Amino acid sequence: MRNSNALGGRFHHLATVLVVVAVFAIGFALGNLNVIGAAQGNTSVPAEVVEAFAPMWQVYNLIQSDYIDTVELDDLVDGAAKGLVEALGDQFSGYMDPETYTLLNDDLEGEIEGIGVVIRTDEDTGAVEVVGVLNGAPAQDVGILPGDIFTEVNGKNVVGMSQLELATEVRGPEGTEVLITMQRDGELIDFTITRARIIIPNVESEVLDGEIGYLKLNQFSATARQDIDAALEAMRINSLNGLVVDFRDNPGGLLNSAIDVASAFIEEGTIVTESFSDDDEIVFDATGNYADVRVPIVVLVNEGSASASELVAGAMQDAGVATIIGETTFGKGTVQTWHELVNGGGVRLTIARWLTPSGRWIHENGVEPDITVEWTPVSYDDDQDLQLSAALEFLQDMVAVTD
Numbered sequence: 001m002r003n004s005n006a007l008g009g010r011f012h013h014l015a016t017v018l019v020v021v022a023v024f025a026i027g028f029a030l031g032n033l034n035v036i037g038a039a040q041g042n043t044s045v046p047a048e049v050v051e052a053f054a055p056m057w058q059v060y061n062l063i064q065s066d067y068i069d070t071v072e073l074d075d076l077v078d079g080a081a082k083g084l085v086e087a088l089g090d091q092f093s094g095y096m097d098p099e100t101y102t103l104l105n106d107d108l109e110g111e112i113e114g115i116g117v118v119i120r121t122d123e124d125t126g127a128v129e130v131v132g133v134l135n136g137a138p139a140q141d142v143g144i145l146p147g148d149i150f151t152e153v154n155g156k157n158v159v160g161m162s163q164l165e166l167a168t169e170v171r172g173p174e175g176t177e178v179l180i181t182m183q184r185d186g187e188l189i190d191f192t193i194t195r196a197r198i199i200i201p202n203v204e205s206e207v208l209d210g211e212i213g214y215l216k217l218n219q220f221s222a223t224a225r226q227d228i229d230a231a232l233e234a235m236r237i238n239s240l241n242g243l244v245v246d247f248r249d250n251p252g253g254l255l256n257s258a259i260d261v262a263s264a265f266i267e268e269g270t271i272v273t274e275s276f277s278d279d280d281e282i283v284f285d286a287t288g289n290y291a292d293v294r295v296p297i298v299v300l301v302n303e304g305s306a307s308a309s310e311l312v313a314g315a316m317q318d319a320g321v322a323t324i325i326g327e328t329t330f331g332k333g334t335v336q337t338w339h340e341l342v343n344g345g346g347v348r349l350t351i352a353r354w355l356t357p358s359g360r361w362i363h364e365n366g367v368e369p370d371i372t373v374e375w376t377p378v379s380y381d382d383d384q385d386l387q388l389s390a391a392l393e394f395l396q397d398m399v400a401v402t403d
Contacts, residue, residue, distance in 0.1 A: 220253020252307025333363030
């Protein structure tokens with residue numbers, strides 16, 4: 001049994017990611033489990049679309065006939081596809097060239113080659129900042145902290161890059177070096193980092209002092225529910241005094257996985273509703289595979305909790321099965337699907353909004369905790385995890401009352 005103070009800030013910030021990455025865009029994978037489909041080569045295009053795209057073909061012909069340098073055809077195709085999706089003005093939709101698509105699919109296996117950070121884009125500034133660092137990852141070893149902002153990678157200005165573009169620049173084979181310049185409190189700091197192969201644990205669990213179970217979910221992968229069930233069984237959860245479920249810095253995952261995880265704690269009723277542009281809705285109810293947890297539950301969240309983690313926290317809050325403690329979550333209330341393209345690349349598109357069981361759309365607002373506890377560790381040696389301490393105190397007070 002580990003002392004709760006020893007767990008502290010290190011357990012929170014250093015075991016952070018998801019399907020994530022050396023760098024990973026928050027919530028990119030909140031789609032159906034089967035969204036990564038086979039390449040489709042449907043070339044049937046309405047006549048009015050052919051006419052509308054005539055200027056694009058003009059540009060292509062002019063580049064071929066007049067441009068001073070030779071341009072690879074694949075580069076033009078990538079640029080055109082990227083431009084089409086960027087015209088949507090949606091940060092969660094995007095085109096992925098074959099290299100990036102393969103890179104992100106590899107992340108779904110829970111193993112990456114990179115530096116080990118979770119990122120997000122600040123909507124106000126457009127800057128890409130670190131929101132979490134993996135335990136034992138190269139980024140942690142050199143001292144990168146949450147809040148650091150990417151400015152250069154190997155001397156290349158990355159300001160204004162999308163998260164996927166930045167991920168491609170930062171990632172690389174194990175054992176190779178990458179020079180990253182970060183902005184921290186107005187100061188530019190250079191880090192030379194040796195990339196590593198990082199295996200991302202899906203679930204981490206402990207029994208803490210006071211006989212309180214602790215379960216941290218790092219990714220909503222296809223095996224998340226199975227891993228949670230195993231952890232609950234190993235802790236003999238109903239023999240304990242309470243359970244802390246930690247979704248801090250969890251940037252999302254698969255929709256099916258989120259529903260399965262929520263169904264572990266919600267016996268019946270609605271988990272989430274998908275609302276589409278044509279006013280159609282799909283309601284997803286609890287699967288009936290209830291884990292029969294009979295002890296009080298606290299869910300920990302922070303501003304790095306996004307997408308699928310917000311879905312589950314919101315559902316548990318609406319169902320009244322848990323007390324939410326921490327900070328207001330990221331606020332991503334949309335669903336994306338991924339489609340493979342004939343060139344080996346892919347496109348992800350926002351297809352729906354998702355609503356909590358009570359009908360809340362948390363987009364850009366987030367899930368507000370029942371008990372707000374703000375906490376930003378100043379370093380990785382900060383073992384005073386105020387949010388976890390508040391959760392333990394809350395559960396221990398409940399035990400005292402029932403006793």
